[in-house]
Amino acid sequence: MKPESKNIKEVLEKDILFIEGLNGCINCGTCTAICPAAKFFDYDPRQLMDTVQSMNNDELIELLKSDIIWYCGQCLSCKTRCPRNNVPGFIITALRRLSQDIGYFAQSAEGRKQLTVKRIVGENIIKYGYCVYIDEIELNGHPEQGPVWQWYKNNAASILKKLGANYKGSGEGTLREISESDLAELNSILKETGALEKFDNIERYCHED
Amino acid sequence: MKIDGKQNIWKEYQKEIPDDNYYYARSCIRQNFFPASEETFLKIIKEVLGKNIYDDAHQTTCTGIAYHSDLVSFDTTMTVVARQFSLMNNVQLKNFVISCVTSFGIYSEAMETWKNFPETLEKTKEHLKNATGRDFTSPEIIAHTSDIIYKYREQIKEKAKFHLVNKNTGKPLRVVEHIGCHYAKIFPSKGIGGAEFPSVLSGMIESWGGEIIDYPERRHCCGFGFRHYIIKENRGYSLSNTKVKFDSMEPYKPDFVITNCPGCTFFMDRWQYVIAEMDNKTYGENGFGIPVLTYEEVAGLVLGFTPYTLGLQLHQVSIEPLMDKIGIPYDINEKYLGFENEEIGRPEKPKVLQVI
Numbered sequence: 001m002k003p004e005s006k007n008i009k010e011v012l013e014k015d016i017l018f019i020e021g022l023n024g025c026i027n028c029g030t031c032t033a034i035c036p037a038a039k040f041f042d043y044d045p046r047q048l049m050d051t052v053q054s055m056n057n058d059e060l061i062e063l064l065k066s067d068i069i070w071y072c073g074q075c076l077s078c079k080t081r082c083p084r085n086n087v088p089g090f091i092i093t094a095l096r097r098l099s100q101d102i103g104y105f106a107q108s109a110e111g112r113k114q115l116t117v118k119r120i121v122g123e124n125i126i127k128y129g130y131c132v133y134i135d136e137i138e139l140n141g142h143p144e145q146g147p148v149w150q151w152y153k154n155n156a157a158s159i160l161k162k163l164g165a166n167y168k169g170s171g172e173g174t175l176r177e178i179s180e181s182d183l184a185e186l187n188s189i190l191k192e193t194g195a196l197e198k199f200d201n202i203e204r205y206c207h208e209d
Numbered sequence: 210m211k212i213d214g215k216q217n218i219w220k221e222y223q224k225e226i227p228d229d230n231y232y233y234a235r236s237c238i239r240q241n242f243f244p245a246s247e248e249t250f251l252k253i254i255k256e257v258l259g260k261n262i263y264d265d266a267h268q269t270t271c272t273g274i275a276y277h278s279d280l281v282s283f284d285t286t287m288t289v290v291a292r293q294f295s296l297m298n299n300v301q302l303k304n305f306v307i308s309c310v311t312s313f314g315i316y317s318e319a320m321e322t323w324k325n326f327p328e329t330l331e332k333t334k335e336h337l338k339n340a341t342g343r344d345f346t347s348p349e350i351i352a353h354t355s356d357i358i359y360k361y362r363e364q365i366k367e368k369a370k371f372h373l374v375n376k377n378t379g380k381p382l383r384v385v386e387h388i389g390c391h392y393a394k395i396f397p398s399k400g401i402g403g404a405e406f407p408s409v410l411s412g413m414i415e416s417w418g419g420e421i422i423d424y425p426e427r428r429h430c431c432g433f434g435f436r437h438y439i440i441k442e443n444r445g446y447s448l449s450n451t452k453v454k455f456d457s458m459e460p461y462k463p464d465f466v467i468t469n470c471p472g473c474t475f476f477m478d479r480w481q482y483v484i485a486e487m488d489n490k491t492y493g494e495n496g497f498g499i500p501v502l503t504y505e506e507v508a509g510l511v512l513g514f515t516p517y518t519l520g521l522q523l524h525q526v527s528i529e530p531l532m533d534k535i536g537i538p539y540d541i542n543e544k545y546l547g548f549e550n551e552e553i554g555r556p557e558k559p560k561v562l563q564v565i
């Protein structure tokens with residue numbers, strides 16, 4: 001069933017992460033107290049859990065269209081500390097998924113940044129079979145990497161060989177080239193489980209006005 | 210809390226760690242950022258401990274970073290996990306050992322989900338069959354690579370060439386341990402010592418002669434934040450959280466930081482460089498940073514491995530002041546030589562952060 005705005009509650013209630021993540025919130029605020037995202041963003045997992053628990057369709061729609069659901073850093077510190085075994089981080093994943101399935105994510109500035117994530121991580125996975133890959137990390141995009149990174153990149157083949165890696169080599173080893181047949185299996189899984197469709201949707205929704 | 214009280218709580222979280230015959234699941238982040246630690250783990254397991262470990266050419270990313278940045282659904286990730294398990298089945302191994310903390314959380318979550326929601330296991334089997342023609346069975350035990358080093362910490366100590374002691378004062382080095390969030394915060398029973406009192410790294414440090422520092426933000430996340438680090442405009446989130454940790458640990462004057470997560474090692478190393486260049490603030494002695502090491506790098510130094518085969522030259526914060534404290538000899542010229550001892554130049558020096 002393709003999710004639509006009228007059946008948000010129904011879709012959420014079937015989501016395993018939603019089932020695991022919400023056991024009845026007592027609004028104690030423990031999650032907010034330890035949440036690293038609450039420290040630096042206008043984000044309050046206690047308030048989020050309160051809204052979600054109310055299951056008001058209009059409020060849920062607002063949430064799915066908002067920046068709020070995109071601030072969590074997925075550290076899952078809240079899973080350990082919640083006295084009621086709730087997991088705001090799991091609820092966030094369920095909400096982000098739904099927001100992307102319906103296309104609401106493209107209505108918030110934070111949500112639209114999924115396009116960047118797709119173009120970096122998604123494309124690395126498809127192309128290399130790694131989620132990050134040395135050849136794609138440049139200092140101008142990642143100035144925090146520092147001068148040591150530039151030196152490493154300039155001399156990658158020699159340094160990696162010295163460190164015992166098998167950079168771009170066949171067979172096993174660190175940074176080996178993932179073979180065409182293994183990449184084909186990985187891409188076949190992405191297709192079978194709907195990941196490629198998700199990637200296309202991100203592109204499509206971000207280009208619709 | 211009294212120390213013996215803490216030790217009693219730790220005892221409740223003693224998990225089973227396999228003793229031999231491992232299937233090695235690699236980390237994407239570590240292969241790129243700390244490639245030598247991936248190799249050092251294999252060297253310790255095979256050459257120092259004499260164990261059997263299989264390094265597989267056919268494995269791929271687990272897609273964990275994509276899952277936690279909401280790019281793929283858990284159906285996708287569970288199916289990729291199932292393929293890795295199928296590869297392990299092919300070589301008749303049952304102990305799955307994972308070098309990434311994100312992946313460790315992912316494999317644990319997949320197995321818990323299959324246990325609690327059996328219909329998801331059926332669905333994963335169907336997806337894997339349709340996509341690849343493969344079948345799979347789950348491992349008997351999954352463990353993180355730091356669990357294995359922890360298990361054999363005393364054997365490593367017996368072969369140690371150096372101890373974590375300041376050679377000038379004779380006192381134990383003071384060490385901050387940082388555990389990757391997904392090692393035990395998601396499933397506390399899967400980590401040695403649970404989420405509140407993990408002993409996986411403190412156990413190694415204490416065995417090898419060091420002393421652990423307790424400080425207010427000890428359990429705070431390094432700040433990776435998945436999407437937040439990937440998206441340049443949001444990357445300040447990661448920097449700010451690392452700063453919280455260093456500001457909190459600074460008064461305790463750590464000699465170094467040990468971590469068990471590839472991302473944490475990287476962020477805590479690089480953000481010190483950024484804080485130095487942006488704010489003129491350095492956390493170590495004499496304008497240096499506080500060295501941040503993987504547990505394999507620490508084990509390798511203790512075992513007397515040649516420092517620059519451990520990949521210490523890929524850190525932005527220099528490790529040499531720490532080696533000087535312990536009394537580990539090194540040839541600084543070797544730091545900047547390539548595979549055939551050819552000259553490959555040197556990295557530029559940062560403006561503020563002191564480096565060697």
Ligand code: SF4
Pocket residue numbers: 024025026027028029030031032045046049081082083084085086087088
């Ligand atoms: S989710 Fe848990 S920790 Fe957060 S407010 Fe609700 S009960 Fe408290």
Ligand code: SF4
Pocket residue numbers: 031034035036037038045071072073074075076077078079088089092
């Ligand atoms: S998982 Fe998200 S909501 Fe939970 S503590 Fe971490 S950042 Fe906060």
